[in-house]
Amino acid sequence: MRIAELVWSKGESLFEVHLDETGDDLTQDGCLDHPPTDDEIAGLLPSWWVCLGCGTRIDDSQADMIVDHVRGCDLVDGAGQPVRPERHPAA
Structure with missing residues (x-):
């Protein structure tokens, strides 16, 4: 599992969750506005x-x-x- 933080020019951050094996973006329908918890990641799988x-x-x-x-x-x-x-x- 890989979590990527996207930082925008205004200092705002969004977080994406990707599968290591395939690179699939589990948050393609909408990034998270906070670092994901274990339970949130489990819900995305x-x-x-x-x-x-x-x-x-x-x-x-x-x-x-x-x-x-x-x-x-x-x-x-x-x-x-x-x-x-x-x-x-x-x-």
């Missing part, structure tokens, strides 16, 4: 659906993208469950 087969991460508000991924991912079955190789008992 998206919820993710993670493919159990390949580990792809999709914002869980994007249901259509999740369905498309499950249909197209070679590492999950149609129900979104990981495809595991069958294990044969030792002879």
